[in-house]
Amino acid sequence: MTFPRLFPGQILIDDQIGHRVVLDPGQSLTLGRAADFPLGMDDGFMHRVFLQVWDTDGTWMITNRGSRMAASIQPRAENSFSQSRLGPGASLPLPLGRSAAVFATSVTTYEIDVTVAATLRPPTGGTGAGRVGEAPMTVGELILNEEQVDPLRALAAPLVRRPGTDLSEVPTVRDLEQTLGWSQKKVNTKIDYLSKLLGNSGVRGFSARNGNAPTRRLTLARYAQENYWSLRKQV
Known part of the structure; x- marks a missing residue:
């Protein structure tokens, strides 16, 4: 075309x-x-x-x-x-x-x-650029390894593949077991760990008080969907 x-x-x-x-x-x-x-x-x-x-x-x-x-x-x-x-x-x-x-x-x-269409790119310097090095580092820097990115990609895949679909299409724990080749225990442990990691990094919606395991899985899926293109580049 x-x-x-x-x-x-x-x-x-x-x-x-x-x-x-x-x-x-x-x-x-x-x-x-x-x-x-x-x-x-x-x-x-x-x-x-x-x-x-x-x-x-x-x-x-x-x-x-x-x-x-x-x-x-x-x-x-x-x-x-x-x-x-x-x-x-x-x-x-x-x-x-x-x-x-x-x-x-x-x-x-x-x-x-x-x-x-535009050819403009954000400026590399600008007002305040010289003060960045003097400011304290941002709290909660998030660096994920491949084994942490893989379940996020798997959770987001149907939402990215079919934009507009609802959370009923989010993979179940059993689906993740088959996709990732992991045990049920490993999938659940990773979901809990990622939720805690994101909460500690300041990402809203991942506090320890927020919901049960299915809720955490759906919240992770939504986060992964919104950050999918970044996750593809991360590892």
Whole structure:
């Protein structure tokens, strides 16, 4: 498939089924069942106008104009690892490079590719750079070895492979035993250890008071999904 050439400042929106459009700075586009960019034409649960992509002073924004559906903005660029939730009425800046807007009705899951073209990179210095070496080191630096990364990747795999799926697709302990070739005891021990490690590193949601073993497994899966591209590079 040949994609149009993008110039700095432009944005490409692609529904992956043959419909795509390039916007120039200053332009705006709505997406939905009865919008500029059609989505879910035969899906009655799709909002007539759901998302709007627009430019403000050189920054591409996305707004949820729906009333009940949320979207997940998932960066796909090489150096972007986190995702953002876009609830009804909310607006977010779109990341540079390629990302995906993922959302679902009871009929199906949608994934729209969005590419923001830019050649700019963050500056290496700047105000305050000279003070970094004087500040205390950040508490809770997290360095994982391969045996710690492997279960995180396995937990996140179905969520990354099928964006928009819910936590019911997270591998069970038995699934992890088969995927990793580990015993049940080793899988459970590793889940407990990783949860404690992340909690001690300041990652929210992993305190000792938070839930039972299944809850820790699901929380680890969500963390791994949000950090999946970073985990792929870590070992």
